[in-house]
Amino acid sequence: MTVLENVSLKEFNTFGVDAKASLFTSVNNQLELQKALKDPRFKNPFLIGGGSNLLFVNSISHPVIHINIGGIQIIDENDDSVIVSVGAGVKWHDLVMWALKNNYAGIENLALIPGNTGTAPIQNIGAYGAELKDVFYNLIAVSLEDYSTHIFDENDCEFGYRDSKFKNEWMHQYAITTVRLLLQKNNHFVNTQYGDIEKILAQKNISNPSIYDVAEAVMEIRKNKLPDPKVLGNSGSFFKNPIVSKEKIDALLQEHSNLPHYEFTNEFYKIPAGWLIEKSGLKGHREGNVGMHAQQALVLVNYGNATGKELWEFAQKVQYTVQQKFDITLDPEVNIIE
Numbered sequence: 035m036t037v038l039e040n041v042s043l044k045e046f047n048t049f050g051v052d053a054k055a056s057l058f059t060s061v062n063n064q065l066e067l068q069k070a071l072k073d074p075r076f077k078n079p080f081l082i083g084g085g086s087n088l089l090f091v092n093s094i095s096h097p098v099i100h101i102n103i104g105g106i107q108i109i110d111e112n113d114d115s116v117i118v119s120v121g122a123g124v125k126w127h128d129l130v131m132w133a134l135k136n137n138y139a140g141i142e143n144l145a146l147i148p149g150n151t152g153t154a155p156i157q158n159i160g161a162y163g164a165e166l167k168d169v170f171y172n173l174i175a176v177s178l179e180d181y182s183t184h185i186f187d188e189n190d191c192e193f194g195y196r197d198s199k200f201k202n203e204w205m206h207q208y209a210i211t212t213v214r215l216l217l218q219k220n221n222h223f224v225n226t227q228y229g230d231i232e233k234i235l236a237q238k239n240i241s242n243p244s245i246y247d248v249a250e251a252v253m254e255i256r257k258n259k260l261p262d263p264k265v266l267g268n269s270g271s272f273f274k275n276p277i278v279s280k281e282k283i284d285a286l287l288q289e290h291s292n293l294p295h296y297e298f299t300n301e302f303y304k305i306p307a308g309w310l311i312e313k314s315g316l317k318g319h320r321e322g323n324v325g326m327h328a329q330q331a332l333v334l335v336n337y338g339n340a341t342g343k344e345l346w347e348f349a350q351k352v353q354y355t356v357q358q359k360f361d362i363t364l365d366p367e368v369n370i371i372e
């Protein structure tokens with residue numbers, strides 16, 4: 035096991051924050067992970083995957099374990115479907131491309147989401163009308179406490195909107211090592227309902243799209259819409275879209291008749307956080323090295339060498355301003371590591 039000291043995590047987070055880890059190691063399989071966990075120097079570790087959903091506010095006092103477990107394997111199949119077992123360190127988008135190459139359906143709408151497969155269940159990644167939970171079979175996780183191995187299914191994980199038990203009760207308790215997904219070989223359900231997918235397909239005169247066509251459309255939309263973290267440090271949507279009651283929506287509509295809102299469940303509605311930020315006058319607002327992106331109000335951006343502290347203080351100002359204007363609390367989607 036190679037252990038490094040005083041390592042910069044700049045390359046390990048898409049915000050590009052130069053936080054330091056006092057101790058760092060990278061593990062390539064479950065045995066290496068268990069070995070690291072048993073090492074007293076790595077007690078109470080902080081786990082890192084692709085670093086695309088993290089904001090390091092300060093340097094990390096915990097030892098850092100980078101989960102770099104590879105491998106994509108079919109472990110079961112019938113005429114209609116396959117169960118694919120994926121190492122936690124496999125890049126999510128590489129998995130999407132692998133599935134497309136094999137004509138396995140279910141994750142094409144989730145193309146180009148940054149980060150690793152092992153982290154995808156943590157916030158139940160979602161985009162363009164699809165969520166990880168739609169194809170989830172189960173996962174393997176190692177307890178950080180006693181290094182035991184567990185298999186958790188969908189019920190265990192308690193998936194919700196950008197949420198799971200790993201963000202709540204199980205936070206910092208397990209390291210996910212393998213994720214298994216159930217993908218469809220035939221009779222693909224092609225979901226073109228969301229965003230501009232249909233518009234792009236129409237522009238290309240595609241009337242009977244394949245899963246590959248859908249993935250291409252999603253990639254095109256995402257490339258035009260979201261800033262590339264390699265060019266401009268960011269972590270995608272910084273806040274979750276808030277979910278409010280019907281009474282709250284009715285009250286807001288009195289004042290803002292054009293308020294966009296979508297039914298979430300019977301009594302609750304989702305409001306686009308980007309709209310609230312824009313209407314609070316913060317879209318494109320910049321203070322020094324940090325700001326909300328000019329085209330995507332929901333994306334917090336590191337324009338230069340911003341520190342984690344600067345980014346978090348700015349995000350808190352955004353929360354405060356939206357709270358004052360709309361009496362709505364914006365919760366971060368990104369994991370704030372203080």
Ligand SMILES: Cc1cc2nc3c(=O)[nH]c(=O)nc-3n(C[C@H](O)[C@H](O)[C@H](O)COP(=O)(O)OP(=O)(O)OC[C@H]3O[C@@H](n4cnc5c(N)ncnc54)[C@H](O)[C@@H]3O)c2cc1C
Pocket residue numbers: 048080081082083084085086087088101122147148149150151152153154156157158159160161208209210211260261262263268269270271369
């Ligand atoms: C440009 C951009 C666009 C994005 N678009 C979307 C989108 O459309 N939809 C969406 O849902 N998300 C989106 N995201 C967020 C991000 O891609 C996802 O949340 C992704 O799943 C994070 O994966 P990661 O490997 O980078 O996680 P990391 O940032 O490395 O880690 C996230 C959390 O998981 C913990 N962790 C890391 N590895 C493990 C492990 N193996 N076991 C247990 N805990 C672990 C970490 O300690 C941390 O708390 C976007 C991000 C960016 C930068």
